[in-house]
Amino acid sequence: MFPRSRAFCCTVAVSGLLPLAAYQNRVPAGHAGVPGETNPPCTTCHTVTLNPPGGSVQLELAQAPAYQPGRAQRVTVRILDPDAGRRYGFQLTARTSANLQAGAFTAGSATAVTQQGGFVYINQTSSAASYSFDWIPPAEAADLIRIYVAGMAARGTRDSHVYTSSVELSPAAAPSFRRVDPVVSAASFQPRIAPGSWVSLFGEHLAPPGVSRIWTAAEIVDGVLPRSLEGVSVTVNDRPAAVNFVSPQQVNVQAPDDDATGPVEVKLTTAAGSVATTVNLSTLAPGVFALPPRGYRYAAAVHPDGTLAAPAGLYDGEPPTRPAKPGDILLLFATGLGRTQPPVASGRVLLNPSPLANPTALRVRLGTGEAQVLWAGMVSAGLYQINMVVPDLPPGEHLLTVEVDSIASQPDLYLLTASQNEQRLFLPAPMAAAPRTRMLH
Ligand code: HEC
Secondary structure: OOOHHHHOHHHHHHOOOOOOHHHOOOOOOOOOOOOOOOOOOOOOOOOEEEOOOOOEEEEEEOOOOEEOOOOOEEEEEEEEOOOOOOEEEEEEEEEEOOOOEOOEEEOOOOEEEEEEOOEEEEEEOOOOOEEEEEEEOOOOOOOOEEEEEEEEEEEOOOEEEEEEEEEEEEEOOOOEEOOOOOEEEOOOOOOEEOOOOEEEEEEEOOOOOOOOEEOOHHHOEOOEOOOOEOOEEEEEOOEEOEEEEEOOOEEEEEOOOOOOOEEEEEEEEEOOEEEEEEEEEOOOOOEEOEOOHHHHOEEOOEOOOOOEOOOOOOOOOOOOEOOEOOOOEEEEEEEOOOOEOOOOOOOEOOOOOEEEOOHHHEEEEEOOEEEEEEEEEEEEOOEEEEEEEOOOOOOEEEEEEEEEOOEEOOOOOEEEEOOHHHHHHHOOOOOOOOOOOOOOO
């Protein structure tokens, strides 16, 4: 902490020159290292050694080297000096290439904003080795923007190490979709989606650079799933979709409810612009979630004990995997299977599993056989679970398809089954308890 007498240091120093109130607790403006301003920064009052060897000021911007107009980004300033006994401070500003003010700041802890003329600066209010705060770029893209910072490690005013640095940022590129199949089922990766189903959008600049995350619990308010993450939103046929995951190359959304079928517009919007394409909306678009390695070859089937039903060692033991055998109960996960009873609204948290409205329309085909379905329904927003029994099949890989009203899931999905003997290697004890039939019960 700054001793109280020092917190008012700069006020004391400038009070003769400038109105006192404007500089309470503040470093005077014009010392961030911008060409044409006081350079080296912080001189007049401090005796400055500029950029002495061994130390530095580090400038981190969450979306560097880009900015999205109007969209706040986190800035962290770190002052490094070999002398641990020093006290720190800094000043930072943002300028367009014409040297005009670029955006605004929201002060974080131990920082405050100072204005002078048309310019805005942010600086320390007490000593800290690093400072974090938000920079809000201008609402209109301003071409190149440069962030200037001067960081100080001081021993009083007579021996001050000042380090300068700057970072150039370009406006983030507008989003674009990939040419082939930009909008697909998040499970089957086929270009057909259903209302309420999980959908993946693929392209470039779909989210701010460096962003890759799913929603947080705090973003789900009163059971309503978020319709925007990190400034990314999606509409399907002009209706807002719930946004679960955003990254520059992929965005996952739950398609909104809709009675329309046929080609509809899918539009993704970021602070840097919008992009639209057309996708086929159908009442049913069955897709079975698959395991990522080997090109999503294996269905994400799960034994009732939680072990994945897949070739042994598919993930080198973590998570564990073991093949299924005839007679085993397996859980499959899918999207786009259509109506449930009671019906479930898209874009909301699902509180209770809801069975398929028409379970007889569902078929699970495995190789030459057909699996008995014990239960099928929605278990969380847009996600269906199918509890099935593995039919009698020879050991090996078998094509797996889920059909609703004869509309089939992706054509290239497999389940590996083992013989009874082989199975003993993986499962020495007989399954004791009755298997759970519903994941969420
Ligand atoms: C108008 C004069 C003036 C300018 C310009 C100025 N300072 Fe200061 N600063 C002072 C004075 C005077 C003190 C000493 C106050 C005291 O010791 O109580 C001080 C002390 C400090 C200290 C505490 C030093 C210590 O050893 O405790 C820090 C940190 C600091 N200034 C940061 C800065 C930074 C960073 C800049 C440039 C961005 C800057 N100051 C520009 C007048 C100024």
